[in-house]
Amino acid sequence: MSTKNKANDPKDLSFTEKARRAQIVQCAIETIAEVGYAQASIGQIAKRANVSKGVITYHFASKDDLLEEVVAAYAIAAEAFIRPVVANAVGPKERLRKYMEANLAFIAEHRKMVFAVVEIAAGMRTKEGKLRFSADADESIYQPIEEILYAGAEAGCFRAFTPLSARVTALAIRHAIDGFSLELMRTPDLSVKEYMEELISIFERAVK
Amino acid sequence: MSTKNKANDPKDLSFTEKARRAQIVQCAIETIAEVGYAQASIGQIAKRANVSKGVITYHFASKDDLLEEVVAAYAIAAEAFIRPVVANAVGPKERLRKYMEANLAFIAEHRKMVFAVVEIAAGMRTKEGKLRFSADADESIYQPIEEILYAGAEAGCFRAFTPLSARVTALAIRHAIDGFSLELMRTPDLSVKEYMEELISIFERAVK
Amino acid sequence: MSTKNKANDPKDLSFTEKARRAQIVQCAIETIAEVGYAQASIGQIAKRANVSKGVITYHFASKDDLLEEVVAAYAIAAEAFIRPVVANAVGPKERLRKYMEANLAFIAEHRKMVFAVVEIAAGMRTKEGKLRFSADADESIYQPIEEILYAGAEAGCFRAFTPLSARVTALAIRHAIDGFSLELMRTPDLSVKEYMEELISIFERAVK
Amino acid sequence: MSTKNKANDPKDLSFTEKARRAQIVQCAIETIAEVGYAQASIGQIAKRANVSKGVITYHFASKDDLLEEVVAAYAIAAEAFIRPVVANAVGPKERLRKYMEANLAFIAEHRKMVFAVVEIAAGMRTKEGKLRFSADADESIYQPIEEILYAGAEAGCFRAFTPLSARVTALAIRHAIDGFSLELMRTPDLSVKEYMEELISIFERAVK
DNA sequence: AATGAATGAGCGTTCATTCAT
DNA sequence: TATGAATGAACGCTCATTCAT
Structure with a gap:
């Protein structure tokens, strides 16, 4: 209604308000992707959006609020x-393949957004110096992969997995996927298709 | 001797000078590992070293110079x-195993240093916003792994590798190793031995 | 009618316009009384009034204009x-007593308004840094008291007063009255009746 | 030693450091006295001191820290x-007279400092909007006066006092003294001597 | 070799004000 | 009438860097 806490409930936001926020989020993504988390000041982001700094603090309660919205936008898009x-996907083997394919394709298609989120996750800290995005990662990130591995072991198409080996395998797969984002930044004209096939092939061997 | 650019040639440095620099580098590592790249100010580092800020800018041409020394110290230590x-190691298979073992062991034993370097590599940028440590990575980082892979293929103990598949495999191995550092930060009491065996087992399958 | 300077002449204002202004003035009083002059932003006041910030700058030429209206409302209410x-009151002695009684009663009954005005008077400045409300105080504030004192001296019920002693006595009385507002803020459940009697008794002795 | 918390213990401060702080405190006093609490920004104070803003935040942990030092300097000077x-002073009557004389003389001689402290006390708030300097006032401010009044009543040279009448009398005396500071600001060439005698005479009557 | 003092640019944030709708 | 959007200046504060001693 009046002055603050725009984002209490996304449904409360008008259409134009949502559009403005989305635009600023997009500019934040591009700025972070280009100059990195540390250098991505509100001033820089505003400059890219061709608006005054005040616009950003008008639409977002704080810089952290904006960055959290970037992460939230990523989470929603990736999920969808x-x-x-x-x-x-039918069967564990196809499921694993599709999981990797979908992740790599998403990264390739949203590379700036993904890179920005990686930067935020690596750079954003609480007042005590702890990473803002990290601890909760375990379950939501690694569990889906582990589930596929266990299902494959049970169905006989993968090797047997102990809790530890499943976890380490999931970590290796996840880090390979996340690393793809870095490679794409370094080498923008990477052949996504080929890279994808190679990576899938590697981990198909690894779980057999 | 004069006023600036102490580090032109390390041999020019006196013994005490070198000790002072090493001490400051160590404090920088600890500070970065604890509070992250962005919050690791010269003031913070000086406080940890129980010296004045001036000492740091006296011994290092700039903050970037100090951070580069951290990375250099890491590179030398890791290399050694x-x-x-x-x-x-005898033979490609043992060489791959030893490569991974040594890397993981180094990370486990120097986790703060490694984490600091990861932070610096992720956060430090040139004035134009480009990552300071990344471009040169290819050759020095991935090449040794690729060499092992090619040697293994030639010796018949690994599968055949194309340039692409060798590169992607090297990336996957490297990212798995780097990811281990993150896991260690998240879960400090990780069983390094077990993790190591699992990771080696995964990539031994992957290259067969 | 036009765009600016709504308040040129109060008679130009429509009934609803006046009501709106009065409502905003009331919210300004409550906000200032609660958080103080410095923290009482237009946004805060608007939030309390459940209107947008724009409403305030629509009805008032500026923030200063609003604050001046608060003071004017106080002046009118106090006067009335x-x-x-x-x-x-009949006779100087009763007049002095009634003057103090009425002032203290007004403060007690309109404590928020009085406190807001005290805050404004203390905090509001011209662009050059001079107090906005102070210079004109002399005549309108102290003169009525001095008149009572002179009348009492002439009538023989008070002691003799020189211009200086009348002025200083008036100041002491006025500051005691103004100080009552501060005490009420500090100690909201002060016994107004008792305080009043004591204060009157003090100054009845002082002028005898 | 290193970076922060200069003021932990005043004895830790070097001579020059103390001098610098005193100079900044003095500039803060003058700035506040001239443009008021709200407009007295760090930038303004720095400008008056002909130093950069950074100097102030170098010597003081925060703006509040500086303002508290202003108040502390006042408290120490007034006490001394x-x-x-x-x-x-011998006897309650002389004690009351000397108390008022000393207070008024101190105000007259340190008018800017006193006015600055009045501004700070009126303007400085906690994050919750409560006045920063007020609650603790009772005991340290009013008690000395009340003690004199009780002593005078016991000695028979003053009238009898109840707790309430003593408190209200103390308040009236204190507010008269504080009000003197405002009068001095309004009328800088006030005759302090005469004002003092009148005020003392008023309250000598009031307590008889 | 080391320090403390100072600087100046930039940060995130607040806020009175303007204005199109 | 009223609103939401936007602006731009100022704020307190952090920090890498410079420099006299």
Whole structure:
């Protein structure tokens, strides 16, 4: 209604308000992707958006609020992109393949956003110096992979997995996927298709 | 001797000078590992070293100079730790195993230093916003792994590798190793031995 | 009618316009009384009034304009409350008593408004840094008291007063009255009746 | 030693450091006295001191820290000025007179400092909007006066006092003294001597 | 060799004000 | 009438860097 806490409930936001926020989020993503988390000041972001700094603090309660919205936008987009692909896969082996394919394709198609989120996750800290995005990662990130591994072991198409080996394998897969984002930044004209096939092939061997 | 650019040639440095620099580098590592790249100000580092801020800018031309020394110290230490282990390994398979073992062991034993370097590599940028440590990575980082892979293929103990598949495999191995550092930060009491065996087992399958 | 300077002449204002202004003035009083002059932003006041910030700058030419209206509202209310009481008093002694009674009663009954005005008077400055409300105080504030003192001296019920002693006595009385507002803020459940009697008794002795 | 918390213990401060702080405190006093609490920004104070803003945040942990030092400097100076005068007075009547004389003389001689402290006390708030300097006032401010009044009543040279009448009398005396500071600001060439005699005479009557 | 003092640019944030709708 | 959007200046504060001693 009046002055603050715009984002209490996204449904409270007007259409134009949502559009403005989305635009600023996009500029934040591009700025972070280009100059990194540490250098991505509100001033820089505002400059890219061709608005005054005040606009950003008008639409977002704080810089952290904006960065959290970037991460939230990523989470929603990734979820919407990846989940249906994996859900439609038949059998553990295809599921693993599709999981990797979908993740790599998402990264390739949203590389700036992903890179920005990686930067935020690596750079954003609480007042006590702890990483803002990290601890909660375990369950939501690694569990889906582990589930596929266990299912494959049970179905006989993968090797047997102990809790530890499943976790380490999931970590290796996840880090390979996340590393793809870095490679894409370093080498923008990477052949996504080929890279994807190689990576899948590597981990198909690894779980057999 | 004069006023600036102490580090032109390390041999110009007196013994005490070198000790002072090493002490400051160590404090920088600890500070960065604890509070992250962005919050690790010269003031923070000086406080940890129980010296004045001026001492740091006296011994280092700039903050970037100090951070580069941290990275250099890491590179030297890692090199000294890993190279002989790998060099003494007989045959590609053992070489790959030793490479991974040595890397993981080094990370486990120097986790703060490694984490600091990861932070610096992720956060430090040139004035134009480009990552300071990344471009040169290819050759020095991935090449040794690729060499092992090619040697293994030639010897018949690994599968055949194309340039692409060798590169992607090297990336996956490297990212798995780097990811281990993150895991250690998240879970300090990780069983390094077990983790190591699992990771080696994964990539031994992957290259077969 | 046009765009600016709504308040040129109060008679130009429509009924609803006046009501709106009064409502905003009331919210300004409450905000200032609660958080103080410095923290009482237009945004805060608007939030309390459940309107947008724009409403305030629509109805008032500026923030200063609003604050001046607060002071004006106080002046009118105080005048309306105090003057008839004093006018109806018979003789200097009763007049002095009624003057103090009426002032203290007004403060007790309108403590938020009075406190807000005290805050404004203390905090509001011209662009050059001079106090906005102070210079004109002399005549309108101290003169009525001095008149009572002179009348009492002439009538023989008070002691003799020189211009200086009348002025200083008036100041002491006025500061004691103004200080009552501060005490009320500190100690909201002060016994107004008792305080009043004591204060009157003090100054009845002082002028005898 | 290193970076922060200069003021932990005043004895830790070097001579030059103390001098610098005193100079900045003095500039803060003058700035506040001239443009008021709200407009007295660090930038303004720095400008008056002909130094950069950074100097102030170098010597003081925060703006609040500086303002508290202003108040502390006032408290120490007032104490040193007033206490011995009162302590040397013989008998309640002389003690009351000396108390007022010393207070008024101190205000007259340190008018800017006193006015600055009045501004700070009126303007400085906690994060919750409560006045920063006020609650603790009771005991340290009013008690000395009340003690004199009780002593005078017991000695028979003053009238009898109830707790309430003593408190209200103390308040009236204190507000008259504080009000003197405002009068001095309004009328800088006030005759302090005469004003003082009148005020003393008023309250000597009031307590008889 | 080391320090403390100072600087100046930049940060995130607040806020009175303007203005199109 | 009223609003939400936007602006731009100022704020307190941090920090890498410079420099006299």
